[in-house]
Amino acid sequence: MRESIVSNLTVKHDNLSENFMNGLVRIFAVVPLIAIFLILWIIVKNGAGVVTGSFLLLAPTDGMTQGGIFPCIFGAIAKTVLMVVMALPLGVAAAIYLVEYAGDGIVFRLIRAAVNNLAGVPSIVFGLFGLGFFVLFVGRNLDQVLKTGLLFGQPCMLWAAATLAILVLPVIIVSTEEALISVPQSHRAASLALGATKWQTIWRVVIPQARGGILTGAILAVSRGAGETAPILFTGVAYFLPHLPVVNLFGFIPMVNPFDQFMDLSYHIYIMATQSVDAEKTLPIQYGTTLVLISLTFLLNLVAVLFRMYFRKKQGLVTI
């Protein structure tokens, strides 16, 4: 009813300046879209020919002017998995505390402010913090206490992943929180009325319904963490490594060595573009690496966005 009144009231004023303004803001919306597609088009156009099987599966050769980027892909995946393993439990637990336990007192507001601020900390500051705190403070002190020489007290994958974990923490917290809030309060009341304790209610009733949102947060965090460069600059990434960061557990089970440095996709783009011996000559490699990185993050983001749309729709049906 009201909709129709408003549209009747506005429909009359179709004059020139109104149309001009409509067109203007439409341009403001369209230009960034064009920018996105231009970015993608340039990368795909220049990178598609480079990305072949051998590019993906070989190590760089000839002073990093030939060969592939396999160690970078390997490092990026290993680092990101390690990061999620650290960040996801902490972030989900923090969100559960915020939604289910904290109420809305001073503690809630303090945590809220801290999460928002953490999201706004410049990425290079995370890099400094990772170096000062993880590598030099935690690492060096661990080495002294455990008498391990120089194992923890140097840049390595573990500290890079830990630094990134703090960086993506707000992403996971916010996404999980949203998912938890969207679970109807009546479901909690019903579970409690059946005699379940608060934790049983959260574990058996709330979390299963919020799974989609938690997953979305995890995917967004992975995509964010995979693309960040500045936080890992001084905490574990390497320009070039002749071997993969792999160690044989008990002598024969190969596993990723978190105490080794690693090569990374995003860092590879940076050094190839700015510090390569011949940046012109390696331009195809740069485009190829960029295409691989952006395919990875885009795919993850797309999945996350679709997931969220799907779960929001489903949640919408439930509450109606």
Place this chain on the structure above:
Amino acid sequence: MTDITQELTRKNHHPAEWLIEKALFISGIASIVFISLIFLFLFKEGMLTFKSVSPLDLIGKWVYDPYDEKNIFKVMWQSVSEVPKYSIVPLVCGSFLVAFPATVISSVFGIGCGIYLSEIASARVRETLKPTLELLAGIPSVVIGFLMLAVVATFVQDLFHTKFRLNAFVGALGVSLVTFPIIVTLVEEALRAIPKELRDASYALGATKWQTIWKTVVPAAVSGISAAVLLGFGRALGETMIVLMATGNAALVTLDMFSSVRTMTANIAAEMGEVVQGSEHYYVLFLVGAILFTMTFVLNICSEVVINKMRRKLRM
């Protein structure tokens, strides 16, 4: 409703429940702990600068100039030289020279696009446009930096005939791509929070759609919009990879947008890898980080206060 759940949960004082709650509490305050640790470590290391460097040196330094045969007050960042000069003036200058144009560009587009999304676009357009913008937000900054360096820089130089191929303006263009999605999201949220009754009242008084937008909706949402701009500015100051790759990295004191500059972020990223841990240079870089962190922290707090104020006002 909440009364019921509170009443029902009051009874279970199981020790395991207590333990779980404490564990969750610790995870909950982890963010506070991390923010405090970042503060602590940046300032702890940064303050050690003043063991050997006087605060005045951060502005400039009297250096003997053999050509003029007298001491000259030099405002420059020259960390690797016989007499190291640690003036942060060129760095702060560079940061603002990138962040300010970037914020202006992304604010104009962000506010325009926010108005379009919230007031004009149909639900279907909005549903497709917003996820696409989220994809833009998901592009890693190193990718944008690379494209600025490889493609856009040449284009801009051909267009404006600038002296430097890599300059603050190229960096600002790249940074605006990063801050744009942030500003759009917050502006749209602020506009959509304005009650429909306000618009209806304006229409009923005979205002046109754009009169309503300019005279009613935007003024009502002005605090939310300014919070978005503040937050965007904070992000622009903190952006690292794009400026590191696209601004040329020359620490000059200048107000020319088309000059090469070196920002605080790029300076840390470029030099931290090579310094000796525990040296004067190392501490100065931490101090630069601490200053940068303080700036973005203040901007974040300001925008948060403004947003909270707006939320409270709208609820009344």
